[in-house]
Amino acid sequence: MTTGEITLYIATSVDGFIAAEDGSVAWLEEFQSTGEADGGEGSYEAFFADIEALVMGATTYEQVRSFGEWPYEDRPTYVLTRSNYPRATDAVEFVEGEIDGLATRLERRHDRIWLVGGAQVVRGFLREGHVDELRLSLVPVLLGRGISLFGESDQRRELELLENTTHETGIVELRYEIGG
Template identity: 50%
Template sequence: MSSEITLYIATSVDGYVADADGSVDWLDEFQTEPDGDGEAEAYAEFFETVDCLVMGATTYEQVLSFGEWPYGDKPTYVFTHRNLSPATEAVRFVSREVADLVPELRRRYSHVWVVGGAHLAQSFFREREIDAIRLSFIPILLGDGIPLFSGGYDEQRVDLVGTTVFDSGIVEHQYEVAE
């Protein structure tokens, strides 16, 4: 089975995934209704292709704070060294290194979504385990916060394969990571 690991994440135009306090409240004003300008539909189409999710503990806790678990029964691996409660039976906590878990993920799943956060994404880049990137630029400058890309990994070439501009001002770039 051939598998793909995709980083699909939103960032401010100046490259932050959260503000200086770790909050993503600034995303709220850009949330669209299901009958909006295509953002919800684009996400739904992407999510339909995903059969496994991975995220860091901070992202997991943020998702829980939004209310109902949005990922249904799709297997979700949460990287953490803390003792957390699972949102559903599909949530698994792992304290392994990315390099140790990725071979298992690639064997078991055809499309893995790296949900966030930035530190976990950077770990996947360090291991050269991101195959595709869907980066949604939110039309806001935060000035400070948690940067999506802060180095610690080797240079990697990405090829732009698509761009979608939404009425909200969000611009999504789709990249494939070159071999």
């Protein structure tokens, strides 16, 4: 039996927003053209090469599908939803239910799991204690308002800095281990 690790790897504005109020991530486009929206050239590729499965919410799933070709190859992708959507590939599975039960099943089935987003799913995984590592790419933008990554919470979590990388574009990638 394996005990997989779940990593939240996500880009956020310096003021903590992952999207504009309308859900748009267009503000990331200028950094994507440089290859650094994900923290830097090679950073995402190295991370993704080690990933066995992905988990995301329905809104994130629909947004990724709208970008064109499915970027996650044939890796198992679990989409939390109560609705029916077209499957991007045969590797996509729609799931519903409690996050704690789903996370436990995924941790038993896969060694390295990427928690892609969105904000509600992230908050649920954090609340249930199922995020082992946090990788934030802080994009040098203050959006002022939008969809907050963490929102408000009554839980305090200690973070241990494992690594930080600064890129020429001003993006700072922070990698933390999450304590209890």
